Amino acid sequence: MKSLLSFGCGNMAQAIIEGMYKEKSPLKYVLYTPSDTKAIKLSEAVDGEHLGSLDTIPRCDFYMLSCKPQQLSELAQKIKGKLNPDAVIISILAGTTTEVIKKELSVSKVLRVMPNTPSLVGAGVNAFFFSGEVSKDERDFLVETFERFSKVFSFEKESEIDVITGFSGSGPAYIFEFSRILIEKMISMGIEREVATEMIKWTFYGSSKLQLESLDTSEELRNKVTSKKGVTYEALEVFKNSNFEKIVDTALDAAYNRSVELSK
Ligand SMILES: NC(=O)c1ccc[n+]([C@@H]2O[C@H](COP(=O)([O-])OP(=O)(O)OC[C@H]3O[C@@H](n4cnc5c(N)ncnc54)[C@H](OP(=O)(O)O)[C@@H]3O)[C@@H](O)[C@H]2O)c1
The missing domain is CATH 3.40.50.720 (NAD(P)-binding Rossmann-like Domain)
Structure with a gap:
């Protein structure tokens, strides 16, 4: 052995x-x-x-x-x-x-x-x-x-390891941060901490499971939750108008730059 x-x-x-x-x-x-x-x-x-x-x-x-x-x-x-x-x-x-x-x-x-x-x-x-x-x-x-x-x-x-570090290595932290924000907002709107925490954990777990088991792309799955002028649509419009994608893009570049710096 x-x-x-x-x-x-x-x-x-x-x-x-x-x-x-x-x-x-x-x-x-x-x-x-x-x-x-x-x-x-x-x-x-x-x-x-x-x-x-x-x-x-x-x-x-x-x-x-x-x-x-x-x-x-x-x-x-x-x-x-x-x-x-x-x-x-x-x-x-x-x-x-x-x-x-x-x-x-x-x-x-x-x-x-x-x-x-x-x-x-x-x-x-x-x-x-x-x-x-x-x-x-x-x-x-x-x-x-x-x-x-x-x-x-x-x-x-090996340079690809510097690229992936900010995604799969750091990725769990991004998910936990987003999860924290959702939980705190739910609590601020009157939902009990324990209930909010469990609901968000299960929302992330269920969404990951659905994504793994479905043949749809992330975009298609998102669209299936989003009807024009509906509740989800309103939230996603705020993301879009506040340049959410650009913020994430800048954050990922910062992670990558640090990863390259550490490898030197
Ligand atoms: N955590 C993450 O998300 C993550 C992700 C990717 C990569 N990593 C990498 O994983 C590695 C370990 O991280 P970790 O979170 O598991 O660290 P950790 O919990 O702090 O464990 C470090 C271990 O190293 C031992 N150690 C300290 N000095 C040593 C020495 N001179 N010789 C041999 N062993 C020594 C410590 O011994 P004692 O028990 O005696 O203190 C401890 O058991 C790090 O290099 C990190 O970059 C971590």
Whole structure:
């Protein structure tokens, strides 16, 4: 059976590794965190091993970098030269290129993943970019492993990861912000907080489910809710006249520019 060692066991690593474990991926897990607590907890949850020190690093097939991007250099100093040179490094570090990882760790095979937080409930989107050195068999294994618990989209150019970061990576935050605005407005109009919150959560859930199951485009689905001069029409006209599309477009450009800046 293949093995995966994760350096860092925060929210995102936990979602990914628990997803793999629940979907019975043929992997053995080794978990490390500087403070031990989260690694011990996750190792118990996934029938894995806890690594207490970085003095000796077990030979694994995959090493996952799951700390914060700014913690990479500190980690690299402790593990450089101790990793199995044939292993694939799986990096979930936002804005950190495969070239930086190769240089920091003196490795060649890297899979850069941009995950998103719905991975926590088994509905994540993972964007993949493989460095040229990763073999077809390794790619197939990793795609199959992540597809067991999420949707995987592979990209040929690393620059495309900078593009998608502001969409699938940040996207959940846009949805939560829009959801917050709707909930607060409902409350201001006299609906109880609990009722407003549940109704909006279900409205988003139901709309996503409908969109996934329908063959209609987003525009067609929108039009099916909108009759001329009706209630929805009035609201959408305000969006149009207030240049909502332009605001969103500017926000997405800002996200993209920051993503490119972080990758430098
Ligand atoms: N959250 C998102 O929406 C999202 C989306 C896309 C990508 N990401 C990426 O996912 C990564 C992890 O994010 P997260 O939200 O899961 O972070 P998190 O919850 O803060 O977890 C970070 C983990 O890294 C460990 N760590 C700290 N310093 C370390 C070191 N020097 N060596 C090894 N491990 C170390 C921490 O250990 P302790 O438990 O001991 O503190 C902790 O377990 C980030 O690089 C982020 O860019 C996150």
